[in-house]
Amino acid sequence: MMHGTENQDEQGDRSLHTPKGSASRAPGSEADAPLLRLVGIDKSFPGVHALKNVSLDVYAGEVHVILGQNGAGKSTLIKTLYGAYAADRGYIEIEGRRVAVARPADASALGIAVIFQEFSLIPYLDIAQNIFLGREAAFSRFGLVDSAAMHAAARTILDGLGLDYDTHAYAADLGVAQQQMVEIAKALSQNARVLVMDEPTAAISERESDRLFQTIARLTEKRVAIVYISHRMKEVQMLGDRITILRDGAVVTSVLRDQKSQAEMVGAMIGRPSGSQLARTPRSPGEPVLLARDVNTAKLSDISIEILAGEVVGLAGLVGSGRTEVVRALFGADPIASGEIALFGSRALATLDRRVRAGMALLPEDRKREGLALPLDVRDNATVASLWRSFTSGWFSPAKAERDTRGLIAQLGIAAHGTRQSVHTLSGGNQQKVVLAKWLAAGSRLFLLDEPTRGVDVGAKAEIYRLIDQLVDGGAGVVVISSELPELVQLCDRAYVMRDHRIVGHLAGDQLTERAILELAVHQ
Amino acid sequence: MTIPATLDIRPSSLSPDAAALLGRFVLIVLIAGALTAVDPGFASVSNLLNMLRQASLLFLVASGLTLVIIGGGLDLSVGANLTLSACLAAAAIKTTGNPWYGVAVAIGAGTLIGYANGLMINRLQLPPFLATFGMLWVAQGIAYWFMAGQTIYGMPMSFRYFGTGFFLGVPLPIWITLVVCLACSILLHRTTFGREAYFMGANQTAALLSGVPVERRRLLLYVLSGLTAGIASLVYLARLNAAEPGIGEPLLLPAIAAVLVGGTSLFGGNGNIGGTALGAILLTIIVNGLNLLNVAATWHPFVNGAVVLVAIIADLVISRRRSGSG
Amino acid sequence: MSVTIQLQRRSGMGQFLSAIPGAGLLLILMLVLFTIVNPRFVSQTNLMNVGLQTSLLLMLALPMTLIIMTEGLDLSAGALLGLSGVIVAEALLAGWGVLAACAATLAVSIAFGALNGVLIAYLSLPAFVVTLGTMGLMQGIALVLTNGDPVGGFTPAIETFYRSQLWFIPTPIAIAAALYAALWLLLYRTRLGNYVIAIGGNKDALRLAGIRANLVHLAVYVLGSTIIGLSAVLLIGRTNSAHPTVGIGMEFEAIAAVVLGGTSFEKGQGWLFGAVLGALAITVLRNGLNILSIDSSLQVVCIGILLILALLIDQARKQFVRRTA
CATH class of the missing domain: 3.40.50.300 (P-loop containing nucleotide triphosphate hydrolases)
Incomplete structure (x- = not known):
């Protein structure tokens, strides 16, 4: 219900702030059409409307920052642009022509490159080999790779970026920031005209970030368009020629630099005045x-x-x-x-x-890899952390485990056929409850x-909140x-x-x- | 508080595990029936008992391996472990004349090799196949060196009883197999250790983050694998009355085949000891049948290799379906 | 506290060891030691022996390096060597020409390499079980063909070839050197070499770069089997007979040589020359222990100890790399 009203707010907000294309033109950009346009992109997954009629104009030589909280739809947007997802509605234009991006290869061919947070470098190939991986034919002579020519070409690209790396260095020996630069070089060597960077400064130091910003400045001089995803206000205000704020899958506002203060942007990301939160009942901790x-x-x-x-x-x-x-x-x-x-x-x-x-109990972020043994059943998963406690002699009783597990299923309202159902067949919310059940059984405090x-649905979310309340009321500490x-x-x-x-x-x-x-x- | 039982339990009577075991049993009966049709002598009590006796040796080697594989590991050294344990035990019996020294030496050597495997994997973080593969050659080398080209034979009758004796009309090795099978089954299904082993095999990271002391459990799994290899070496020695280098290594491939055919997944977290027992019987019957059909013994490695390949491809298909990724 | 100290000490050791290749260090150590113990060790005949033995081991260890660099393993290498020798011998005895016999071996080797490669690359099955299974197949066929007995009495041309010299270098050593040069070019100077390294490092990234990664992965196993199959000619030339089980255990020495040489089972980190150092180290160890008249079975144990040492080194290196990365 709350969602409905919020959406309406948003609609109003957006109609105020996104006069498509008309007022928003970066001072540095040419007066002609945008290099890349996303028009009315809409994308739904089962249960989630991830992108709602998103339109975006990206100009050559400009840094376009996309700002938004987690779950605002930024990564879905990138994946759609890169051809990893197909949009339900809407289309992509490059230089005014409508293009089809069905696969990542299509995006590469159109000059769209994405630098994800997970890099794709080969650890024990050197920088030059990594830059030209899969395109060595250009340097082949009699079936052998002309190593000198390849390194020279790599050198030229790195020099263009102002990087003095040794092209013979293994990717494995590079730091995160350097790897990122090599990824950029790789993208440029494929004549990328639009470079998408997904939170590039998330894992690098401040000095390395400065280096990255210099590189970005060089790229924009060369008329490359940068789509820059970030949460960091400082970077946003320093780099962004144009800033688009996403919230709940929709564009809230798209503005030029300096048109909005930091406070206004934070407000737009949150989407509602900060006083509107629900009142907490104060607890008395022990x-x-x-x-x-x-x-x-x-x-x-x-x-x-x-x-x-x-x-x-x-x-x-x-x-x-x-x-x-x-x-x-x-x-x-x-x-x-x-x-x-x-x-x-x-x-x-x-x-x-x-x-x-x-x-002590940990509910890990990646429950499938760290919280559960997916092929095993609810009983195995729910009892694994409490075996030492429920069966102090070391002898295991299936009957007792069965009873305990049923109690947990009832207590947490886990929707499972029975105690022997494989957890990989459960929904995300129920899987999460099984992880919680594991720790309830262990008597964690x-x-x-x-x-x-x-990744859990609204109903399961509310139940998890209720459970947290119960735990705390019972005297547990919760982080x-x-x-x-x-x-x-x-x-x-x-x-x-x-x-x-x-x-x-x-x-x-x-x-x-x-x-x-x-x-x-x-x-x- | 409790949910009515009728809500949860579906009327279908067989669990998937039981159904798989039944399927293997039916397969065995079918092959045995076919072989009996070819040669009625196959179904004679003496031939069947003899086959079970052969299968029991294979099972003993495969039983510890099953535990290790369920826990997400692998032990390629079981065959060489059997060789070395048998040679040392034979020497101990020969020099002391007391079979119990032999028993102690075989069990001690077997578990020690298992312990060394576990230690290498835990402390050096070696991939299990590599650590145990190295151990295979080291144990084999020690055995060759220790025996110096000799064969030790002529065990005292009191010891040979282990391999050739009967109890209630059933050969003693079969009794030993039943005891080990039961013990492994209890260990896997009725102890917390067993439940933790399955969990470790299915997802080692999740086991670690659920408070399972993974390294200690893993060490114990490899020790148990060494222990069963040691027990197998005693049965081997008692039955064949001789120990020489190279006796155990040919058992590695059939043992892995028995585990895989028995429905234990090489990817861990799945399987049971009963399946391995049936797998061992199935492999023995196949070999026995080949003999019956006058196929030369030189074909055995080929058949074992083929069974391993078929079993692992089948395992892949099943486990991909099970985890829903296929 | 204790954790940090331990880490620092390890990284110090790792730095030291990564500066000097472990296998090279061990090799020099052994050379000096054996020479002191028995000067006959450095006699020309003995060194020639070491060279000949190393060259045969290298025929397995060099392709094994490529396979391990793809995060794989080939436990069937020794069995294939034995089978190939048997096929050459039997074909010669059946009156085939030398080239025809080699062609027959080649066909069988390629078929088995393809079987390994398809199961490992396309079905993503663990290499150690797949090759354990094919090892059984190969051993079985070799036993069936020979009934378990050695095969001799074929044309002496093979032995003559083994004992011949190119200029003044024994042919087997020349062949091993040529193979090293060829694989070096392949690995470090061709696209295929890059892709081999990429398979171990990040197969998905290779796929994203538009390369048929599975095909390259398969090719590595086929190439390895081809080389092993052909090197069987050298093996049977040495003794002028083929024995179905002669190759068994050679895969262990080959793997030990590769690991000794600093090639890791992870991420495509490998070093082709390391296999040469590793093979030399193993041969020198065996040869030196021979001179000390230490039983050949204990030599295997010593190789095992050497291997564990090498793995400790590998680990110390990895920890060092991880800390500095």
């Missing part, structure tokens, strides 16, 4: 169940966190800010380099299995929930990671906000708002 002080790992710096019994604590931040790494370190899944973690008042619980037995409602800010604000008593692998803020009570979180998370 003793600390977890105390982490100055924890450092390979991926985290100085993490200090306190979780009390009977409260829900949020862990907010952008994707890649280190939230998952924090819960993994607390759980004992990743080694910590320094710092201390006290669980239920004890520092002695060093290994993961001892922490589980002490009452501290729950680390990493994106607990991702929730979520990219959905309304969810976080609604669920949590307080929240730590992360950025660049450290905790940058702590919000509680009335301070805990979507806007406050976003401002801390996106920085400046």
